Amino acid sequence: MAKRQLKLSAFTPASSYHQAGWRHPQADLSVYEDFSRWVTIAKKLEAAKFDMIFIADTASPAKASEPDTFRRLAGGDQFEPMTLLAALSAHTTHLGLAGTIPTSYRPPYDAARELLSLDRISGGRGGWNIVTGISPDDGAQYADQIHPPQSERYARGEEFVDVVLKLWASVEPGGYIRNKETGIFKDLDKIHLINHVGKFYNVRGPLAGLPSPQGRPVTVQAGQSEDGRALASRVAEAVFTAQSTFEQAKAFRDDIRSRATAWGRNPDHLKLLPGVIMVVGETRQEAEDKWAEMDSYLDMQAAMSALQLNLKHVDLSAHDLDAPFPKLPPEAVVSRGSHLVEAAKKEGLTLRQVLVRSAGANAHFTLKGTPKDIADELEHWFENGACDGFNVQTAVSPVSLDDILEKVVPELRRRGLFRTEYEGKTLRENLGIPADPIPMRY
Numbered sequence: 001m002a003k004r005q006l007k008l009s010a011f012t013p014a015s016s017y018h019q020a021g022w023r024h025p026q027a028d029l030s031v032y033e034d035f036s037r038w039v040t041i042a043k044k045l046e047a048a049k050f051d052m053i054f055i056a057d058t059a060s061p062a063k064a065s066e067p068d069t070f071r072r073l074a075g076g077d078q079f080e081p082m083t084l085l086a087a088l089s090a091h092t093t094h095l096g097l098a099g100t101i102p103t104s105y106r107p108p109y110d111a112a113r114e115l116l117s118l119d120r121i122s123g124g125r126g127g128w129n130i131v132t133g134i135s136p137d138d139g140a141q142y143a144d145q146i147h148p149p150q151s152e153r154y155a156r157g158e159e160f161v162d163v164v165l166k167l168w169a170s171v172e173p174g175g176y177i178r179n180k181e182t183g184i185f186k187d188l189d190k191i192h193l194i195n196h197v198g199k200f201y202n203v204r205g206p207l208a209g210l211p212s213p214q215g216r217p218v219t220v221q222a223g224q225s226e227d228g229r230a231l232a233s234r235v236a237e238a239v240f241t242a243q244s245t246f247e248q249a250k251a252f253r254d255d256i257r258s259r260a261t262a263w264g265r266n267p268d269h270l271k272l273l274p275g276v277i278m279v280v281g282e283t284r285q286e287a288e289d290k291w292a293e294m295d296s297y298l299d300m301q302a303a304m305s306a307l308q309l310n311l312k313h314v315d316l317s318a319h320d321l322d323a324p325f326p327k328l329p330p331e332a333v334v335s336r337g338s339h340l341v342e343a344a345k346k347e348g349l350t351l352r353q354v355l356v357r358s359a360g361a362n363a364h365f366t367l368k369g370t371p372k373d374i375a376d377e378l379e380h381w382f383e384n385g386a387c388d389g390f391n392v393q394t395a396v397s398p399v400s401l402d403d404i405l406e407k408v409v410p411e412l413r414r415r416g417l418f419r420t421e422y423e424g425k426t427l428r429e430n431l432g433i434p435a436d437p438i439p440m441r442y
């Protein structure tokens with residue numbers, strides 16, 4: 001049997017993940033002025049044989065109702081993901097193309113249709129990052145003006161995904177016969193109404209379009225709460241997650257795999273891809289210095305607004321930045337916030353130190369070192385059950401990505417940990433995930 005190898009995804013690689021990365025002298029800020037920068041990056045990822053490029057998204061610019069924070073926060077200038085990915089598909093041949101469509105705002109029919117179109121245009125390289133939507137600002141852009149509470153978001157999300165899956169299955173191969181002689185365009189034994197009547201959605205079907213070249217687009221999920229894990233283990237074929245330590249990542253992967261097994265799924269057909277943010281140096285000290293330089297550009301007000309996304313009903317804006325991080329009741333901490341709170345307690349961090357950490361890596365696995373140091377750590381996580389690969393975050397775009405592609409990926413390849421050629425043309429073939437049936441709730 002072939003040696004198990006890492007799966008690698010690149011997280012929105014033309015943007016700087018570190019919150020102040022955009023202020024770095026080498027950061028390229030033209031990526032949303034000049035689409036050709038994206039093409040260059042996608043081609044580099046394909047030359048490096050990455051499984052996929054992933055485009056994260058919130059529909060609205062964040063914090064638009066707080067002008068003083070709004071003008072300081074990077075972001076808001078992005079492209080819409082499906083349009084961007086479809087354009088990139090014309091410039092690439094093997095790179096997987098995954099993007100976020102949240103389940104809380106727009107109808108499932110639109111999501112099913114847009115994703116299937118991307119998948120067909122790209123020859124079977126499409127993927128959907130299923131999120132319920134992290135940003136309260138998004139609610140303000142849609143008619144109902146609300147960001148539903150988390151439990152309702154997930155209740156909707158569960159049904160939304162099932163409707164999308166039913167729609168994708170509503171057109172079988174051979175459904176469009178287009179027979180000029182008989183005048184019959186469709187074979188109705190292969191094109192089905194879904195007649196979905198549920199709690200949140202009523203959708204008749206069938207979906208407009210032809211079946212996916214890879215069975216159906218690959219499903220990805222990014223959620224960490226109890227409800228998020230329940231959804232991921234049922235419907236996701238790849239799982240994104242923020243884990244700071246090996247122990248946390250291993251416990252998370254074990255949990256998702258055992259939940260998937262309980263659903264009757266093959267846990268090897270779920271790829272756990274924690275985020276990793278890497279800064280490469282000739283020496284460890286050089287890498288540390290690079291990171292410290294990025295931290296020096298941080299704005300504490302912008303950092304506070306990002307930290308608040310991980311806290312519920314507590315406002316730390318009046319707290320002394322240099323006082324110890326306050327004790328918070330567990331119910332005030334949301335998903336990855338628990339990693340930051342745990343670190344604050346263990347290491348005795350001040351609020352300022354937590355803000356710096358949160359704005360830099362947002363609780364993701366962080367590596368600063370030589371290519372060998374970094375490859376050692378990635379190998380340790382992979383070989384000891386903490387992941388099936390990584391979602392690679394670019395600290396400062398594009399220089400940090402170039403370092404990873406030129407220095408870290410070759411080291412992984414030398415160790416036999418990463419492919420030298422794509423296994424196939426579709427995202428599913430490269431990830432090694434057959435289109436197994438997904439257990440349905442609706």
Ligand SMILES: Cc1cc2nc3c(=O)[nH]c(=O)nc-3n(C[C@H](O)[C@H](O)[C@H](O)COP(=O)(O)O)c2cc1C
Binds near residue numbers: 135222227241
């Ligand atoms: C790698 C990664 C990518 C994510 N991408 C998005 C995104 O594009 N849009 C979004 O609203 N949330 C995104 N999220 C946040 C998740 O939707 C989710 O809110 C978060 O992981 C917390 O999980 P929970 O909602 O189950 O508590 C992402 C999370 C991770 C780890």
